[in-house]
Amino acid sequence: MEKFQTITSSCVPLNIENVDTDQIIPARFLKATSREGFGDNLFRDWRYDNENKPKPNFVLNNPAYSGKILVAAKNFGCGSSREHAVWAIYDYGFRAVVSSFFADIFKNNSLNCGLLPVQVSDAFLAKIFKQVDADAKTLLKIDLENQKITIVATGESEPFEVNSYKKECLLKGYDDVDYLLSLKDKIEAYEKAH
Amino acid sequence: MFINLKIMSAKTLFDKVWERHVVHQIEGGPAVLYIDQHLIHEVTSPVAFKGLDRRGIKVRRPDRTLATPDHNIPTMGQELPIKEELSRMQVQQLSENCKKHNITLFGLGHKYNGVVHIIGPELGITKPGMTIVCGDSHTATHGAFGSIAFGIGTSEIEMVLASQCLFQAKPKSMRINVNGKLGKGVTSKDIILYIIAKLTAGGGTGYFVEFAGDTIRSLSMEARMTICNMAIEMGARGGIIAPDETTFEYIKGREFAPKGEEWDKALAYWKTLPTDEGAKFDIEYSFDAADIEPMITYGTNPGMGLKISQNVPSDEPNKQALEYMGLKAGDSMIGKPIDYVFIGSCTNGRIEDFRAFASVVKGKKKADNVTVWIVPGSKQVERQIEAEGLKAIFEAAGMQLRQPGCSACLAMNEDKVPAGKYSVATTNRNFEGRQGPGSRTFLASPLTAAACAITGKITDVRTII
Numbered sequence: 287m288e289k290f291q292t293i294t295s296s297c298v299p300l301n302i303e304n305v306d307t308d309q310i311i312p313a314r315f316l317k318a319t320s321r322e323g324f325g326d327n328l329f330r331d332w333r334y335d336n337e338n339k340p341k342p343n344f345v346l347n348n349p350a351y352s353g354k355i356l357v358a359a360k361n362f363g364c365g366s367s368r369e370h371a372v373w374a375i376y377d378y379g380f381r382a383v384v385s386s387f388f389a390d391i392f393k394n395n396s397l398n399c400g401l402l403p404v405q406v407s408d409a410f411l412a413k414i415f416k417q418v419d420a421d422a423k424t425l426l427k428i429d430l431e432n433q434k435i436t437i438v439a440t441g442e443s444e445p446f447e448v449n450s451y452k453k454e455c456l457l458k459g460y461d462d463v464d465y466l467l468s469l470k471d472k473i474e475a476y477e478k479a480h
Numbered sequence: 481m482f483i484n485l486k487i488m489s490a491k492t493l494f495d496k497v498w499e500r501h502v503v504h505q506i507e508g509g510p511a512v513l514y515i516d517q518h519l520i521h522e523v524t525s526p527v528a529f530k531g532l533d534r535r536g537i538k539v540r541r542p543d544r545t546l547a548t549p550d551h552n553i554p555t556m557g558q559e560l561p562i563k564e565e566l567s568r569m570q571v572q573q574l575s576e577n578c579k580k581h582n583i584t585l586f587g588l589g590h591k592y593n594g595v596v597h598i599i600g601p602e603l604g605i606t607k608p609g610m611t612i613v614c615g616d617s618h619t620a621t622h623g624a625f626g627s628i629a630f631g632i633g634t635s636e637i638e639m640v641l642a643s644q645c646l647f648q649a650k651p652k653s654m655r656i657n658v659n660g661k662l663g664k665g666v667t668s669k670d671i672i673l674y675i676i677a678k679l680t681a682g683g684g685t686g687y688f689v690e691f692a693g694d695t696i697r698s699l700s701m702e703a704r705m706t707i708c709n710m711a712i713e714m715g716a717r718g719g720i721i722a723p724d725e726t727t728f729e730y731i732k733g734r735e736f737a738p739k740g741e742e743w744d745k746a747l748a749y750w751k752t753l754p755t756d757e758g759a760k761f762d763i764e765y766s767f768d769a770a771d772i773e774p775m776i777t778y779g780t781n782p783g784m785g786l787k788i789s790q791n792v793p794s795d796e797p798n799k800q801a802l803e804y805m806g807l808k809a810g811d812s813m814i815g816k817p818i819d820y821v822f823i824g825s826c827t828n829g830r831i832e833d834f835r836a837f838a839s840v841v842k843g844k845k846k847a848d849n850v851t852v853w854i855v856p857g858s859k860q861v862e863r864q865i866e867a868e869g870l871k872a873i874f875e876a877a878g879m880q881l882r883q884p885g886c887s888a889c890l891a892m893n894e895d896k897v898p899a900g901k902y903s904v905a906t907t908n909r910n911f912e913g914r915q916g917p918g919s920r921t922f923l924a925s926p927l928t929a930a931a932c933a934i935t936g937k938i939t940d941v942r943t944i945i
Contacts, residue, residue, distance in 0.1 A: 303797065304681050304781050308911040313890040317552060317566035319526035319573050321634075331913050336899070361682035364715060364781070365911060366890070367617040368524065369633035390651075390685060390717050391617060395633035449649060451509030462635070463535065466643035469504055469512060473540075473645060476503045476514050 287400050289459040293381055294427045294438065296353035299418045300345055305358055306365035307392065311374045313366075324370055325377030350422040354381045357414055357426075361385075363392025372399045382428050384435065386411045397452045398462065404428055404435055410444045413437065430457060490756035492653055493722050494688050497628045497753065501611045503645055510647040516610040517544055518640045519596045520583075522574040523551040523892070524615030528638035529577040539581040541644045546605065547578045547585040550595045551616075552892045555855050555882035558588050567893065581641075592735075594858020594884045597621040597826035601705065602860055604734025608723035608750040613640060618826045618908065619718070620711045624704035625731070626723035626753050628688070631712065651717045652686050652762040655755075657693035660769035665942040667836065668703035669828060669906065669925035671695070672710040673775035673785045675767065681783035684716030687763070690755060691721050695769040701730040702832035709827045710908050713782035722754035774941055776813055777910045777923040780804055784910070788813055788928065788940050804912055805920050806900075813922075813938050820903035821846075821933040822853045822915070823926055825889035828906035829857025831864045833926040838870040840930035840945060841877045847936025852879040853895060855887040879933070891916045904932040 315327045332344050340347040356375065362385040363371065372395045375383065382402040396403045406414075417437055418424045425438035430453060436443035454460065466473075491499075504512040518541075525547075532539065539545060549571045554562060562568035571588065578585040586592040592599055597618055600606040608626035613619060615637045622629035632646065640646055658671060676683075689711050696704065704721050711719030728747060731737045738746045773787035779801035786793070792802065794809030802808065807816075823829075823837050834856065846852050854874055856862040862884055865871050871881050888895040889907040891914065897903045899918025906929050907914075910921040922938065931941035 302800070304783075306781065306909075306911045308890075308909070308914050312913055312917070313892045314917075316523050316892060317570055319570055320530065321527045331917055336917070361685070361715065364681060364685075365617065365712075365909060367615060367631035367633055369527075369615075369635060372633070387682060387685065389682070389715055391631055391633060395635065398633060398635035449509050451506050451647070462639055462647065463531070463642050466512065466639055466645050466647075467537075469643070469645070472504050472512075473514070473643060477644075480500075480514070 287455070287459050287461060290400060290402060290430050290456040292427065292429045292431065293354055294425055295355050296351070296423050297355035297357045297384070297418060297426050298345055298351045298353060299415055300356060300358045301415055303359040304361045304364055307363055307368050307371040308365055310363070310371040311368065316368060316370055321373045323377065324374035325379070328374040328378045354379060355384060355426050355428065356380045357384045357411070357418065359385065359411070360387035360408070362388050364389040367391045369395045369399065372396050372401050376401050384411070384414065384426070397456070400456065402428065402430060402456065404446050406435060406444050406446060413442060490759040492759045492761065493626060493690055493753050493755045494628065494653060494720055497609050497611070497626070498650065500609070501628070510649040512645050513611055513648045515544070515613050515640050515644055515646055517546070517600070517605060517612045519600060519612065519614035519619070520545060520547045520637065521551055521596050521614070521616065522549040522570045524634050525577065525637055526570065526573050527634050528641055531638040532641055535642070537642055539583060539641045542582040544644060545583045545641070547574055547583050548593055548596050548599060549574055549588055551886045551890065553588055553885045554893050555885045555887045555895055558883045591859050594860065595826045595829055595886055597709065598829055598857030598861065601625065601701070602734065602858060604731055604737030607731060607737070607746065608727060609753050613646060617712045618709050620716070621705050621709040621826055623708040623711065623718050623720040624701060625727055626720060626750070628718065628720065630718040651688040654684060654687040654689045654716070655761040655764045656689055656691050657764070657766040658691070658695040658769055659693040659766065660695055662695060662769050662772065665774050665927055665945060666772050667925040667927055668699055668706045670772055670775040671769070672707045673777065673782070673923060674772045676710065676714045676782050677775070677785040678767070679714045679765070679783070681713065681781040682715045683783070684711065684714035687716050689716045689719045690761070691719055693766070696721060697724065700832060701726060702830040705830065706827055710782065713908055723750050774925060774928050776928065776938065778805065778807060778813060780910055780912050782908065782910060782923060785923065786813070788938070814940055816938040817902070818850060818904050818922070818932055818937060819901040820851050820853070820897050821929050822855070822888045822903055822905040822907065823929050824853070824855030824857065824887055825907040826857065827908045828926050829855065829861065831861050833906065834861070834865050834870050835868070837926040837930045838873045840927055840941060841879070841934065842873050844877055844934045846878045846933050849936045850933055852933050853882060853888055854879055855882045856884045858884050888915050890914065891919070904929050904938065
């Protein structure tokens with residue numbers, strides 16, 4: 287897995303609550319047997335109409351917004367466990383998602399794929415949306431090492447939580463399967479005892 | 481001293497199963513949990529197998545892994561090669577991976593094939609006190625047996641295939657008690673839609689939910705599975721119900737259930753599992769069964785549900801959802817014309833669901849304006865439908881029985897509701913486009929779905945039974 291570096295980037299605001307993984311990547315695109323190329327269909331039915339023309343009102347089609355950070359309203363990633371949703375967001379070019387609340391499975395999948403879920407307070411999220419509304423080029427700085435997110439222009443910041451094991455994995459690019467395989471003796475002992 | 485006190489303190493069902501499965505605790509991090517049963521299907525596993533190949537390793541415990549294609553298969557003509565190329569390749573890939581890694585596969589047409597969460601329980605593979613995972617969020621279904629069961633992503637599937645273990649942070653605990661007698665026409669589907677409407681689509685996030693109370697205890701295993709199945713729809717990691725005589729009776733004698741001495745040993749363990757008196761939960765809710773009516777959703781997440789006799793609410797945050805659904809605040813749900821009825825899925829695709837559906841349909845005809853899809857959860861359910869004469873009832877009503885699969889629950893195959901059309905579905909999600917691009921879904925129970933199929937509009941089943 288790629289190491290996670292501190293990100294300073296403009297962002298894409300998606301101020302919608304309860305965004306489910308069916309919206310992030312509809313089921314009809316889950317037929318692939320490899321993990322590449324899902325970015326093209328990220329938010330497919332919000333992004334394109336029936337004739338595959340971009341819908342001008344959807345934020346990904348608005349040239350004013352770009353960057354490596356997606357900012358979304360609460361309960362982001364609910365619904366289906368499909369990791370394809372994370373692959374699509376990552377493949378599109380995002381490296382972090384900011385929200386006030388993430389669905390559990392989505393959060394785990396993100397951490398396993400090098401996409402950082404940054405959970406902030408409702409108040410801080412509102413500040414970000416307000417700032418981005420005023421200036422589409424607003425920069426956010428996400429510092430994983432110090433677990434801090436900052437609105438660069440105003441200097442306002444907030445700490446965020448990430449479990450220490452996953453933080454280490456992300457910072458150093460460690461692999462979970464390698465770690466689990468290193469526990470072989472413990473796993474064997476467990477199997478013998480049960 | 482502190483440790484002793486902790487050991488002596490009352491434990492929840494969840495804690496007992498969890499503690500038994502911790503292989504290793506990472507300091508300040510997640511636990512490494514041993515997984516008793518890994519269920520896999522064609523859609524979320526191929527990339528995980530690719531990962532194993534890249535590492536040059538084999539599946540650690542093929543004997544604890546079971547595969548079945550269900551998500552991406554046709555529900556007509558299963559005896560023929562799958563027409564759609566990508567779907568055919570995905571199903572083929574699953575077969576090849578299973579062969580290579582010596583994993584039992586109940587392939588298309590096999591007598592045990594079916595929706596992964598239907599076949600685990602009906603084959604006696606799902607049992608109390610287990611840890612069960614699958615690359616599908618509705619793995620929560622198996623919690624009805626007193627197991628810790630939850631959905632995982634593809635990276636995690638690779639971890640389990642490689643090591644039979646998984647990282648898991650211990651979730652917070654919630655107990656939801658439902659007490660009292662259910663009214664006429666009210667089913668377990670209505671109970672869970674009612675609970676999700678109360679707690680919202682994110683209300684259970686971070687929690688593992690034990691469902692308890694005398695109403696829950698009075699339910700059959702099929703009905704309990706419907707409740708745990710939808711725990712994920714309020715964001716919960718999973719749902720769990722204490723095993724009891726109903727559970728043991730259901731498991732006994734099934735194909736892969738323990739037999740003889742093994743049964744006695746297992747039963748003794750299962751009986752130790754229910755939550756101890758005085759065990760503490762992080763949060764607890766109680767609901768009165770008498771307050772629950774047949775439920776229906778009106779919006780675009782499962783938390784947007786109401787009693788069928790109520791009108792569409794007017795909250796401002798619902799604006800986008802109402803626009804998508806073509807509904808207006810204040811509209812009556814009853815009487816709204818519909819186009820499709822779908823009964824099936826891991827939520828309501830068990831034999832009891834088809835019996836309930838048939839009990840309403842019997843001797844009546846479907847409405848002309850409605851297309852009805854009847855999709856059994858498994859080959860075994862399909863055979864039962866035929867053996868019990870339900871198929872004949874459906875056919876007499878002008879409805880066709882299809883073959884097992886996930887079908888129009890997620891519309892990966894050709895069973896898609898066209899854009900703008902309304903569907904009453906016994907499934908679990910009413911997200912935008914869930915049943916096909918532009919489709920509009922009302923979630924309901926099999927009884928309500930049957931009533932709607934007969935009248936061609938949203939109907940309170942209590943008025944026709």
